[in-house]
Amino acid sequence: DIQMTQSPSTLSASVGDRVTITCRASENISNWLAWYQQKPGKAPKVLIYKASSLEGGVPSRFSGGGSGAEFTLTISSLQPDDFATYYCQQYNRYSITFGQGTRLEIK
């Protein structure tokens, strides 16, 4: 299976900050990567697919980048609603795997 490693595991930031979360794949996955946001007690919600395509209805302060084996999720100016856990997911091979998650908390 392709292993997905996110960093950092926890990120403390303030409203208005620009933050970046990194996701590394154990092999080349082209651009077959999605990012999800999950809030406590809720199902995850897709933010980005195909590494950099913004899902409909997702604010433009979210952006995705990268290809191959290294990817980023950037939030340009943190809003109170953005404090949550974020997961990357690869779908290059038909054994889908997720990163372990990055918890974004208020500083």
Next chain:
Amino acid sequence: QVHLVQSGAEVKKPGASVRVSCKVSGYSLAELFMHWVRQAPGKGLEWMGGSNPDDGETIYAQKFQGRVTMTEDTSTDTAFMELSSLRSEDTAIYYCVTPPAYSSSHYFESWGRGTLVTVSS
């Protein structure tokens, strides 16, 4: 808009089986490729398996092979996930999830609200 409604919480004893259902509305099940993802308490997301758009067959994650069965009833637009030989480590929220309708891509746009399965003696 795909809407997924899952069955209610279950409590099972070790060694038993559980069957979780997922009713589709907004589209027919035949227009979707259904997958299942689980999340143990306080842990991350784990893909269990799903429908392969290339041939319509179901592919299971190696970890669950032999213990999980995913089926569909297109007459009622309901998908099912059955997990057998339950152990305490199977305690988790189980989600049915789908890519966008008509898409063969394997990222998940629609999620059910989840079904909590608790395995306890």
